[in-house]
Amino acid sequence: MATFMDVHSGFFGVTADQLVAAHEADLAIEKDEGVHFERAWLDPEAGKVFCLATGPSRESVMRIHDRAGHPTAEVYELTVEV
């Protein structure tokens, strides 16, 4: 199992409720790919969302985000953590 950070851009002015709804859409289907989205952080002024996830591959993370309606190709595999 690997750890990933993915980055979404263009989420300007997204509210807390909208972030929760997007995160719950991921959680609802994440088991299909063996992924777990642990945390998500939003900077609504910069339109950036960061998601920390575990899963078997970068593609598995991308597929869940695709199906949940917020695709991103920017997914980093985090092999070192402090």
Place this chain on the structure above:
Amino acid sequence: MATFMDVHSGFFGVTADQLVAAHEADLAIEKDEGVHFERAWLDPEAGKVFCLATGPSRESVMRIHDRAGHPTAEVYELTVEV
């Protein structure tokens, strides 16, 4: 106190020891600005480092990273978290 994610680019091939050393350089001086660097994650293939921090301002985070020798202008204020 606010929460920030900052992103460093170009850290290709950085090792775990090097990430620890960079993080410890931040920790050694972070109190000067009232900042705390909580976690850091590295993707050595993509050359990306993500740091999660708390502090009084984006500028305070930038000043610590500058002084520690790894400046970045890419610092996001995370006003929403799930």
